[in-house]
Amino acid sequence: EGVGLCSYLLVNFWFSRIQANTSAIKAMLVNRVGDLALIICMGILWVNIGSLSWSAFTQVPFLKEEVGLVVVILLLIGAAGKSAQLGLHTWLPDAMEGHTP
Numbered sequence: 001e002g003v004g005l006c007s008y009l010l011v012n013f014w015f016s017r018i019q020a021n022t023s024a025i026k027a028m029l030v031n032r033v034g035d036l037a038l039i040i041c042m043g044i045l046w047v048n049i050g051s052l053s054w055s056a057f058t059q060v061p062f063l064k065e066e067v068g069l070v071v072v073i074l075l076l077i078g079a080a081g082k083s084a085q086l087g088l089h090t091w092l093p094d095a096m097e098g099h100t101p
Helices: 002-011 018-051 056-058 065-083 091-094
Strands: none
Touching: 002 018, 002 065, 018 056, 018 065, 018 091
């Protein structure tokens, strides 16, 4: 949440430029993809394990293979979205339109 908002505000510093506005919206939307993946992953873990605690994960004797694969993929997408990696970096070149501190 905070990363997307800060990216939006920083890139949209020159709000009178159309390119800065579109770049800011793109930055916020791409960060939302990472947020959504993490939220869905947390929901799946909550439904299947009943907790979001790391210590609870070690006490689960097994997790369905399909569920584990989906959780890992969603965690990867979430981490990639939050750190602008693996295809979710497309907003970074456009962000050069904005103000740099």
